[in-house]
Amino acid sequence: MAIDVRIIGAEKRESRPSFYFPNRLDKTTLRAVVKALGGEENVTYLLEDSFLPAADVMKFIDRSPNGAIRFNFRQTNSRHLRERLLESMQAGRDVLFVPGRPAQAIGTMSDVPMPFMMQLAALHISPVPIFVGTYNDSTLRTYTNLPDKYDRAEIVFMPRLESGPQMGERLLEAWMEISSQLYTAQPTLALSLPRVIVENMRRNSNIELTDGMDESKLNYGKMLGVAMALSRRLKEIVTEPRLGIILPPGKGGTIANLACMLAGIVPVNVNYTSSESAFKSIVRQSGIKHFITARAFMHKLPQFPWPAADTIIHLDKTLKSLGMAKIASWIAFAKFSPMALIAKTFNLDARSGDDEVALLFTSGSSGEPKGVSMTHRMVLANCTQLLSKIDLTPGDNFLCSLPIFHSFGLTGGIFLPLVYGFGAVTYPSPLEHKTLNELTEKYKCTLIMTTPTFARGMLRRAHEHSYDSVKYFVVGAEKLQQSLKDDFLKKCGVWLLEGYGMTEAAPVCSANFDPTIKRDEEHNWYVPSVKDNSVGSLLPGLAVRITDPDDDTKRLPLSEQGMIWFKGANIFQGYIGRDDLNSTVFRDGWFKTGDLGYVDLNGILSLGGRRSRFSKIGGEMVPHEVVEDAIDHYVEAPAGFTGRTVAIAGVPDEKKGEAMVLLSAVHQTKLNEALDDIREHLVSIGLPRLWCPREIIPVEQIPVLPTGKLDLRGCQMLANEALGIH
Numbered sequence: 078m079a080i081d082v083r084i085i086g087a088e089k090r091e092s093r094p095s096f097y098f099p100n101r102l103d104k105t106t107l108r109a110v111v112k113a114l115g116g117e118e119n120v121t122y123l124l125e126d127s128f129l130p131a132a133d134v135m136k137f138i139d140r141s142p143n144g145a146i147r148f149n150f151r152q153t154n155s156r157h158l159r160e161r162l163l164e165s166m167q168a169g170r171d172v173l174f175v176p177g178r179p180a181q182a183i184g185t186m187s188d189v190p191m192p193f194m195m196q197l198a199a200l201h202i203s204p205v206p207i208f209v210g211t212y213n214d215s216t217l218r219t220y221t222n223l224p225d226k227y228d229r230a231e232i233v234f235m236p237r238l239e240s241g242p243q244m245g246e247r248l249l250e251a252w253m254e255i256s257s258q259l260y261t262a263q264p265t266l267a268l269s270l271p272r273v274i275v276e277n278m279r280r281n282s283n284i285e286l287t288d289g290m291d292e293s294k295l296n297y298g299k300m301l302g303v304a305m306a307l308s309r310r311l312k313e314i315v316t317e318p319r320l321g322i323i324l325p326p327g328k329g330g331t332i333a334n335l336a337c338m339l340a341g342i343v344p345v346n347v348n349y350t351s352s353e354s355a356f357k358s359i360v361r362q363s364g365i366k367h368f369i370t371a372r373a374f375m376h377k378l379p380q381f382p383w384p385a386a387d388t389i390i391h392l393d394k395t396l397k398s399l400g401m402a403k404i405a406s407w408i409a410f411a412k413f414s415p416m417a418l419i420a421k422t423f424n425l426d427a428r429s430g431d432d433e434v435a436l437l438f439t440s441g442s443s444g445e446p447k448g449v450s451m452t453h454r455m456v457l458a459n460c461t462q463l464l465s466k467i468d469l470t471p472g473d474n475f476l477c478s479l480p481i482f483h484s485f486g487l488t489g490g491i492f493l494p495l496v497y498g499f500g501a502v503t504y505p506s507p508l509e510h511k512t513l514n515e516l517t518e519k520y521k522c523t524l525i526m527t528t529p530t531f532a533r534g535m536l537r538r539a540h541e542h543s544y545d546s547v548k549y550f551v552v553g554a555e556k557l558q559q560s561l562k563d564d565f566l567k568k569c570g571v572w573l574l575e576g577y578g579m580t581e582a583a584p585v586c587s588a589n590f591d592p593t594i595k596r597d598e599e600h601n602w603y604v605p606s607v608k609d610n611s612v613g614s615l616l617p618g619l620a621v622r623i624t625d626p627d628d629d630t631k632r633l634p635l636s637e638q639g640m641i642w643f644k645g646a647n648i649f650q651g652y653i654g655r656d657d658l659n660s661t662v663f664r665d666g667w668f669k670t671g672d673l674g675y676v677d678l679n680g681i682l683s684l685g686g687r688r689s690r691f692s693k694i695g696g697e698m699v700p701h702e703v704v705e706d707a708i709d710h711y712v713e714a715p716a717g718f719t720g721r722t723v724a725i726a727g728v729p730d731e732k733k734g735e736a737m738v739l740l741s742a743v744h745q746t747k748l749n750e751a752l753d754d755i756r757e758h759l760v761s762i763g764l765p766r767l768w769c770p771r772e773i774i775p776v777e778q779i780p781v782l783p784t785g786k787l788d789l790r791g792c793q794m795l796a797n798e799a800l801g802i803h
Contacts, residue, residue, distance in 0.1 A: 080105055080227065086234040087113040090205065094166040095237060097173045098197065098204035100252050101188035103224035104133045106209050107175065109232055114171050117141050121165040121172050125150055125193065127601045128177035131224065143170060150192060159200045174204075178224075180599070182591040182606035184466035184617055185222050186256060187249070190602045191678040198244035206235040206248055208255040212263055216273060216496055219265050219461035220617040231259050245678050246634040253620040253680075254644070260618025261454075261646040265461060269429040270453040271338040272420060274495045275301065275411075281471050281498025282412065288327050289478075289504035289516045295328050297498070302408025304332050306399050307392075308339035308423065314367065314390060319343040319436060321360070321368035322481075323381075325505030326490050329392050330481045333369050334491055338434065339423045345436045346482040348446070350783040353382040355446055359438050360384070362448045362654055369395075429453050431650070437484055439580050448653035449484075449580045458646035459488055459583040460496045462616040466590050467549060469523060471498035476522040478507040478531075483784045484584035485553060489526045499524075507785065510534040510719070514543045521546035528554045528785025532573060533561055534719040544571045551576050551588055554786045556684075556702050559610070560710045577612035577682060581668060583647045587682045589613035604679055611683040612674075619645040621676055622667055626698075629664065635676040638685050642667040690789070692727035692735045699737065699768050701725040704759070711758050714743055721779035724787055725770065726796035738796050739770035740779060748773045774799045 082105065102110065114120050122138050122145035129135060138145055146165065148158050162172050174197065176188040197204070211227035212220055221227050233255045238247050260266075282298030295303075311320065320342045324330040330346075337344040345363050348355070359365075369390040375383060383389070396404070411419070420426060428434070434453045438446035475494055479486030494501045502520045504513060507527055513535055517525065525544075527535070529552050535543075544550065550571050557575040565573050576588030589607035606614045615621065622642040625631035633639040644667050651659040662669045673685035690701040708723050722743050730736035744751045756769040780791030797803070 080225070081229045082106065082109045083229070083231050084109060084113050084234070085231065089236075090234050091237065094169055094171050095205045096162060096166065096200075096202045097171060097207055097234075098248060099174065099176070099207035099209050100186060101209050101222065102134065102175050103131070104137060105225060106211070106230050106232060107134055107137060109230070110173065110207065110209075113232075113234070114173070118143070119170055121146060121170045123148070123162065123172055123174040125177065127151075128179070128190075128193065130175050130177050134175065138175065146172070150196060155196065155199055159202060162200065162202055177602065178600065180594055180603035181222065182466065182594050182604075182614070183222065183468060184220060184462075184590075185604050185606065185614065186617055186680055187252065187604065188222070190604050191245075194245040194248065194678040198248065201240065201244075203238050203240045204244070204248060205237045206251045206255075208233045208235065208252045208259075210256060210259045212259075214264060216265060216277070216457070216461050217464050219263055220260065220465040233259070243634045243636070246636050249676070249678060249680065250620075250622070250635055253615070257618055257620035257645045260458070260462075263461075263646075266454045266457045266646055267430045268453070268457065269425050269427075270434050270456050270492070271335075271423070272425040272429075273457065274335065274338070274492070275419060275423075275425065276416060277496055277498055279411065279416070284472055284498045284500050286328060286331060286494075286501045286503065287474075287516075287520060289502055289512065290327070293328075297495070298412050299408050300328070300332060301335070302411040303396065303404055304335040304339055305411055305423070306404045306407040307332060307336035307396065310395055310399060311336055311340045311342060311369075311390070315340070315342055317364060317366050319345050319363050319365045321363070321365040322346045323349050323368055323370040324374060324392070324481070325349075326477050326479065326481050326486060327503040327505055329371050329374075331491050331495075331501070331503075333392060334435070334481070334487075335495070339425075341424060341427060343433050343436055345438075346480075346487060348438065348480070348482040348783070349378055349381055351381075351446075356382050358445055359448075362438075362446075363436055435487065436653070437482065437487065437580050447655060447658070449649050450651075450653055451484075451583055451649065455583040455647050455649060456488060456492055457496075458618065459585055459616075460493050462618060462647060463493065463585060464497060465617050466588070466614075467524070469499065469548070472500055473523040473548075474500040474502050474520050476504075476513065476517050476525045477501050478504040478509075478513055479526060479528075480507075480783055483554075484580040485526060485578065485784070488583055488585070507531040508534065511538040514539050517547065518543055518545075523547060524549045524551070526551050526553075528552055529557045529561055529573075529575075530555065530721060530781060530785040532565070536561070536565055536568065537717075537719060539569055541569055544569050547571060549574060549590075553578055553585075553588075553612075554784050556706060558706055558709055572607075574607070575612055577684065579670065581649045581670075582643065582645075583649070585616060585647075586619060586643065587613045587615045605681070608677070608679075608681045608683070611681050614679070614681050615676070616645075616647070619643060619647065621682070623675060626673060629669065636678070638673055638675045641670045641672045641674050641682075643670060644668070690725075692725075692737050694730075694733050694735055694737070694767055697765075697767060701727070701737065704737065704764070704768055704770070707759055707762060707764060708739065708755055711755070712741075712743055718743070721781060721787065724779045724792045726792045728771075728796055728800060728802060730771070736771040737768075738800070739773045740776050740792055740795055741773050742776055742778050744773050745775045748775065 278297040435451040477490035553576040574589040578584035623633040623639040686702040780788035
């Protein structure tokens with residue numbers, strides 16, 4: 078089948094000869110670019126001898142009437158190379174850099190390794206960026222970097238970059254912004270999420286969800302029929318646009334969410350560990366009047382502020398009342414009916430794109446929960462972004478134990494398996510570490526998503542072969558300590574892959590995907606997808622901007638640490654009912670994350686912490702997480718201890734404006750001696766004395782949210798109470 082190639086912006090390019098710098102080129106896209114430049118007679122190619130393109134591309138270049146300018150990264154004098162490029166341009170020919178094919182992970186945005194970005198940027202010839210995006214009409218590989226493995230190529234000629242320093246950073250930033258625009262416009266993302274899910278559940282009807290509690294199984298074909306039956310009953314009961322779901326990960330939670338979408342109702346997965354005030358806030362903000370749960374689950378949570386009995390729909394009781402015959406008829410309907418009839422029966426295409434498909438609330442770790450309206454486009458974008466970066470096949474099992482009121486648990490534990498037919502092995506709690514290891518081993522799970530806190534507990538109960546089947550052990554929501562990463566690799570041979578995300582991004586923004594990528598016999602160069610002390614490569618279609626932490630209007634180079642802003646199809650459009658807050662976190666379509674970090678020229682993101690997790694001491698900004706990590710790595714936890722050891726909180730200080738105190742779950746006596754010891758260690762590893770905590774506050778345990786994330790609000794309350802701060 079012929080590949081559809083679309084050229085954008087070539088007609089607006091300057092008439093004078095230019096230096097064109099694409100992110101990648103294969104034979105198909107090279108032909109299209111050369112044609113847009115007026116033909117081979119108008120082009121001189123630029124090639125690096127140790128980084129040559131594929132054979133078919135070289136064959137095309139070798140027959141060029143103008144030949145190619147060749148250089149060697151390590152030997153060629155930059156001034157001489159600049160003169161050769163300018164000579165060709167003065168002769169009236171455009172110069173086109175043709176990158177080679179490096180070793181790289183799937184889904185990488187650029188074929189140009191960092192050294193070439195730096196060297197060619199240092200030529201001080203302002204380039205014209207070209208972004209080449211290659212896409213499929215598929216939820217598996219919507220974006221791909223594999224040559225000739227795509228349905229459609231979109232090639233954008235951008236304005237010439239202004240002259241000046243940090244050309245490589247500006248080139249990468251330009252590529253990412255165009256990539257974001259193209260990805261957002263992909264036809265796949267304009268679809269209805271429930272339609273995509275129904276189509277794929279029918280296609281993968283024999284794939285199973287395994288409930289780790291009793292190891293019962295339910296295949297997707299039957300699950301779809303059960304959800305259809307439940308959806309009809311929900312339409313009779315629920316007249317409001319949203320329905321609260323109070324269930325753990327498992328068959329019930331999956332069926333409830335799917336039934337809501339089939340009924341045209343927005344599911345609101347409620348945090349069942351919420352305080353009464355937080356729960357009331359969620360109910361008030363979302364306008365939900367009915368809740369679906371299970372009686373057995375209610376018995377396990379007697380402390381939860383359950384709503385009135387007449388507002389609760391009991392999932393188990395409702396399914397029983399429908400009767401086996403009716404459910405069986407819907408299972409048959411799901412299996413044998415034409416897709417067009419199913420779509421009409423459930424009005425699957427009534428909502429899509431930027432319509433709301435789910436509502437989640439932020440954890441409230443630093444204040445009142447905020448409602449994040451997740452759209453069809455957001456969820457489909459994040460699923461396709463992830464599927465463009467991971468190498469799995471239908472039937473591979475996910476271990477799903479994160480709560481589904483958390484965006485990582487909802488997207489990774491429910492939506493992603495259903496969108497492409499991955500099996501799910503569920504368990505209602507991420508705290509049962511021994512059981513989770515046993516389930517992983519028994520069902521040969523290939524992907525685990527959890528937090529470093531829960532992963533630490535799993536490691537303590539693991540043996541060397543517990544994770545032999547695991548290809549991706551992804552951790553997020555909190556900083557991954559190097560000691561934990563090292564311990565996993567040493568004991569089980571597994572790389573913990575740290576990622577970064579947020580509810581507002583549905584949720585994943587970046588991850589360390591494939592630690593095995595490196596130079597080999599076929600490739601002299603590689604583009605890494607992992608980096609120590611980073612949160613990995615950004616997902617395709619996500620653009621980044623960095624600004625001064627104290628001045629949103631002041632742009633910084635990507636490689637300089639500052640405030641992180643995102644733009645992309647997986648980024649939300651604003652908190653519900655919070656116009657006051659939205660006006661402060663959005664500017665010109667960019668979302669202000671509140672996190673500090675920077676991006677290197679390989680597109681890998683490193684974090685500096687949350688802006689709110691700094692203390693300004695004597696005029697200097699001191700990062701809490703850096704100090705926490707150093708102390709956690711140093712202190713020894715008691716045998717069998719599985720929680721967080723320490724946390725830093727900031728408190729007022731009359732002399733220095735602010736001071737840091739150390740909450741510790743491992744220091745209960747001899748606090749002065751322990752504090753002196755910690756201070757000596759911090760100084761010995763090169764941290765300033767200003768960064769040392771003022772005192773230790775012993776606590777029974779460090780407050781942690783159900784997601785495994787540090788409870789910042791709870792930590793601050795403990796510190797304030799201990800010091801009598803009101």
